[in-house]
Amino acid sequence: MDFNEQLCVFSNRIPKIVEGIKTEEATKTGLVMPFLQILGYNVFDPTEVCPECIADVGIKKGEKIDYAIMQDGKPIILIECKTVGTDLATVHMSQLFRYFSVGPAKIGILTNGVKYLFYSDCEALNKMDTKPFLDVDLLNLTEQSAENLKQFRKESFNVDKILPSAMNMKYIKAMKLILAQEMENPSQDFVKYFAHQIYDGLLTKNVVNNFTEITKRALHQFINDIINDRLKSAMSPEIPEQPKEIEENVEEESDIITTDEEREGFLIVRAILSDTVDPTRVIMRDVKTYCGIILDDNNRKPICRLHFNSQTKRYITIFVNGKEEKYPITSTPDIYKYASQMRDVVKLYDTQ
Structure with a gap:
């Protein structure tokens, strides 16, 4: 099976695996380690995947991180694990932050075995960002998230290529969120930007209110037009008529x-x-x-x-x-x- 097929199979197995997981250690064994194997890492080789990796961080001695992916004897990816079902938005990542600031690794991952949040130092050198540049939910895999994961495979991992794309992914993610919010509830500044270009009169409060609904409808119609254009280009000259399913009980x-x-x-x-x-x-x-x-x-x-x-x-x-x-x-x-x-x-x- 290729990478996408392995991800798909694993994603479909997760709901059954989760039923028997009650602890963080079980999360690591049942979910995190198989995921790392799909990425191509040998979880049974501590020189490649180091569990409970130890480092001295300032006055704190013997700090541990759940896993460190190693390359040439140095950590390249740090992974902090939480029990499956944990809301990662509420987790304090103190260990991951501290270890990240003093080590050579440029990628940090926070996971509950199902959701994976990827961090780097896009905003300040050697200081892990507070927001992830990529988040992947294995229960809701998309084509794009599978493609993004490919760059973290052992065979293709290249931190010099990942870091520039990490910054792009972070900003694209933020812009998509803004666009989604504007589509549902357009802000006044957003509405005025478009209204100024098509309306010659004074933008009074009532005019802006009218243009708010117009802007919202225009955005949704624009997206639908893009989808329809794609569908038309994929269609053959004729759409087959509704052929009937051959079943044991023939239907009228x-x-x-x-x-x-x-x-x-x-x-x-x-x-x-x-x-x-x-x-x-x-x-x-x-x-x-x-x-x-x-x-x-x-x-x-x-x-x-x-x-x-x-x-x-x-x-x-x-x-x-x-x-x-x-x-x-x-x-x-x-x-x-x-x-x-x-x-x-x-x-x-x-x-x-």
Whole structure:
């Protein structure tokens, strides 16, 4: 399995592993060590992964950090672990801060085994930032987070390349948060910036209030237009008609109603997979209980199923290693969150 496949398999196993974890040591053994192995590190070689790494920090002697990833006898990554379920936002990282300031490592990680927060010294040399430049939730893996993790693998780790990208990731993350906030609740300064460019009159309070809703709607429509353009470019000249799923109990075609939301979901899946396979190989087969999406018009190559019939509980199931894994959906664009899982499914079929 390649790196993305290993991450996907491990992510799907986590909910079962977590059930039996009650302590920090169990978190390390059951979650953190397997994750480090996926990154390519030998957790059973203390010269490569040093547990309870000790250093003297100022007047404090024998300070310990849970793990230190070593290279040429020196720590390059420091890892502080907490029990699974711990809210990392409430954790005081005193040990990690102290060790970071006196050691050669430029990457610090705080984790509860499921969520990983990556820190560096982007703002002040040899002083660990208070905010992470990257956070990865293994239970909600995205294609981008998997790509970001690749640079921390043993085979590709290069701190001189990571540090510049760490600063970029930190600022991109901050800007995305600002944009998300502005999309939901545009600030007056944000609204005025756009209003000044299209409105010649005086921006009174009432005018700004009117433009606030206009700005919000324009932003959402702009994002939707981008998504639709991507979908159109991924579509073949013709979208296949709604072929019927072949099941043991043959259903009457008239009983099957393919909704606009299901069609949109199908087009999103096809768009996601367009850089992996020929989009015409991705076929929709709608049945009463779900809308199935398969590869090569072959029932033995299921990719995913869209369960959009319920108005309250909507979800998508993806066939990971032959097992149907369930993921929540609030709106069809949420499908993009699971792009890497679907690409992995298709890649596996082609390798087989």
